[in-house]
Structures are given as C-alpha cells and as structure tokens.
Amino acid sequence: MPLTEDAPPSARDRADALEEELRDRICLLDYPPGMRLAETELAEEFGISRTPLRRVLARLEAAGLLVSVHGVGTFVTDLRDEELDQIYRLRLELAQLAATLDPVPPDAALLARFRDIGARAGALTPDPACQRAFARLIMDFVLAQKALSANVPLMDFATHLYFQTARIWLHSLQASALDLTEEMTLFAREVAQVTAALEAGDLQAAALLHRAHVSLSWTRIRQRRLTDPQS
C-alpha cells in the first residue's frame, strides 16, 4: 500500500489523494455548494499544473460534486430538495442490501475501529467549532461500514450517495436548521447501537439500526425544510 511506503507516489496515487482531498473539502463545506473553484489557484496550491488537476476535476464532475462551465468557472453543485429525497430513499434501501448481499462479519480490527468512532462520538461537545470534526467522524463511520459487505459495487455506490447528502446535511447544520446537540447525541447513540449489534454478530440488526437512523436524519431535515423553503 502506497500510503505507508516511503516510495515516491505514482501518478495514480497523487491523483487519488488529490481527489480525496478535494472531495473532503466539498463534503466538509470548505467549498460550500455554489462556490467557484479557480483551476489556476488549486493547481498552484498543490504544486502541479492544470493538466493533472483537470483530470481530477473531471472525475469529481462525473461524481456529480462539481460542474465546469466553459468561460465561467468550476462550481460546487447543489442539490434540489427533490434530488436529495431521491438519494435518501435510495440510501435506505441500500442500507439493508449491505446486510443481505455478501455480508462480511467484522474482524477484531474493524470492531476496534467502530469502538474508537463511538468513543470519539461520545467525547464530542456541542461547540460550533467542532462541527467539522463531527462531520469528519460521520464520514469515518460510513467509510468503516464499507468493510461490512464484500459487494464492492454496492458499498462504493452507497458511499458515493453519502458524499452527495453529506454536504447538504452539514449545510443545514451550519445554518442552525438542525440542533447540533441533538444530532451529536443521536449519532453517538447510533454508533453505540450499531457497534453492539456487530459485536453480537448480527449484521442484519446493524443494517436495520443504521437504516433507521438515516431515515430519522432525513425526517429531521424534511421537517426543518417546511419552515424555510429553498429553491
């Protein structure tokens, strides 16, 4: 694995790392929806030319996170309420499929990873400055779940859908449309429940619990949407 080796990273490794970095910045709202990204500035920041950068931007555009307009700029995409609902409906179904298709019992290392996430979730404080750490923790939780099924296309797609919803959810959180304390408490509870189910070896229960919490999260977003309708 190139991440631990001290060998010089290949072109593919550099591109993958750059894509992951930009994706995180988008999902963690360093680059909020609608923001314009200047190719020249980004290339300068990462010490590369526009050519390899544009290759990464093309992949992010294919993933639906960016959109480039000739002569205007490259913008972070936004999601209409309808699109967000479609994605959430899909995420609910896929959450259960993960336990049905090619489930993989977690090993000791993975269980430790879930426990660590739970510990960090319990240590969160409802401080606006911790919102980014909170969002990153949720991302780690979703990424850890990828190992619970050997069905690679399924888990990749589920993660892809999460990346779509993450920034919208976090945007609602930052806009105080959601209660930070409540969200943190519920997330800590979700991680604890899912981890307990995994330790009991019941992947089906873990999937149902995750699905239930995703559904509740979606419901909270929809409820807040009625008060201040957007585009």
Added chain:
Amino acid sequence: MPLTEDAPPSARDRADALEEELRDRICLLDYPPGMRLAETELAEEFGISRTPLRRVLARLEAAGLLVSVHGVGTFVTDLRDEELDQIYRLRLELAQLAATLDPVPPDAALLARFRDIGARAGALTPDPACQRAFARLIMDFVLAQKALSANVPLMDFATHLYFQTARIWLHSLQASALDLTEEMTLFAREVAQVTAALEAGDLQAAALLHRAHVSLSWTRIRQRRLTDPQS
C-alpha cells in the same frame, strides 16, 4: 437538446458523445477486455488532440471500463467471476427497487419505444453477424427502462452496472458458451412480457419479469462457467 439542434456542439457535448461512443465500443466488444487502446490513434481518429481525449478516458476509467498504466498503455478491463456475480446479485435487487422507488407510468411514446424493441427482437435471426445488432438491442432495452423511475441516481447506477456485465455476457455469447438462438428467443419473450405488463400499467410486474430474466441469464452464464473455468 443539442443532438437535434444544428448549432455547433459545445465542449461538453463533444465529450459526452465521445464517451458514449467509446463506451459502446467497449460494451459491444469492438474493444474486447484486455485490449490496449492507443491514445494517439484514438485522438487522430476523432480529429482531436490527446488532451480532451484523455479527459474522456479518465471518466471511463472512473466507471471501471478502462485502466491506464503509466508507460504501458490503456487497457479495457476484465471482470473476474466473483466480481461479475456481485454485480448480478446487485442488479437483481435494483431491478425491483426501480418499481418501488419513484415509479413513473410510461407514456405513449415510451410504450411505442418498447413495442419497437419487441418488434426488432422478434425479427432477429440467429446469425453470428447479427450478434452486434442483438447486443445493441438489449442496450436500447435497458436504456428505455431508465424512464420507468424518476429516481435518477438509481437508474443511472443500474445502467452503469449493466454496462459492466454487458461485455462479459457478449463475450460468452461470441465464445459460443451461450446458445445464440436460445438467447434471442428468451430476450424477445422478455421484451414482450415486460411490454405487456407496462401496457397493463403494472410496473411492479414489469420489474419482476425483468428481474426474473436477468436472474435466468446469470444462471445460464454460471452453468456454462463450470465446463470451462476461467481466471
């Protein structure tokens, strides 16, 4: 829509058209798995430089149809039996989800499209020269089904998975691992049954029929796999 307008196509239109063309060539086995694609030759064929071509190749690589290796070449990917099975298992589940999540009753134009596909399927002759036309017809059938659900991410993903399996299935067909006459007959029957269900307004039945035929197709591939095991 830019396809019917005589206005000069934008850069995005050209890239989309090129990606579609290359994707079709891969899925129709003009470029079989393992084949090397020379960027210089492709760029020359389409009358462009390597720069915009590489942008399209990057998207196809993100879609899992190509893989580029520095200093060696760009190759059409192959699927191991295990990967193919994972995708088929997933396709079966998604086929039903299409009728559950945001189903859209077909309008007259879409029904006519399905009937046309059925007519062309009935006119197929078990001639090896018609294999490509057969594969294209199946592709049209899958693409027409995209309109049966308003859940864009779901249908896009289902189509994406089809593109993965299509070339492997066609490869088995060309290797005479599958019976051409039988496959044509079964496909014509599937289209007829699905169309009848759609005309009756029963999207759930249409989805179940499609799922059943995908499952049977997968079973036929697996049965043939036992006789001559591959990688």
Added chain:
DNA sequence: TCGGTGAACGTTGTGTACATCATTGAAGAT
C-alpha cells in the same frame, strides 16, 4: 437618464512539446 454595444478581462477548453515510466532487445561478462 436609460438602453444598447463592444472591448477588455478572466475562465475553461485545446494543442503541442517534453518528462517519466516500463518494456524490449541486443551486447557483453561470466
């Protein structure tokens, strides 16, 4: 004052030359 027009500017898209990498083949030492 208001509306239209066009030139300047900044952005993404494209072409081209070069760098980097992996393979291949022949030449040389053992």
Added chain:
DNA sequence: ATCTTCAATGATGTACACAACGTTCACCGA
C-alpha cells in the same frame, strides 16, 4: 550458453502557450 546490463523505443503523465467562451463595465447614442 546464460544471465546481467543498459540503451532504444513507445506508451502515459505533465507543463505551458494559446484558443474559445462568457461576463463585466465603460462608453456612446437616443
């Protein structure tokens, strides 16, 4: 004869200059 070495070759990856495009704002006319 066989293994090693390395130069030649052709591929993808990168940098840079320029073209194409859309916006903006100043200017001009009514």
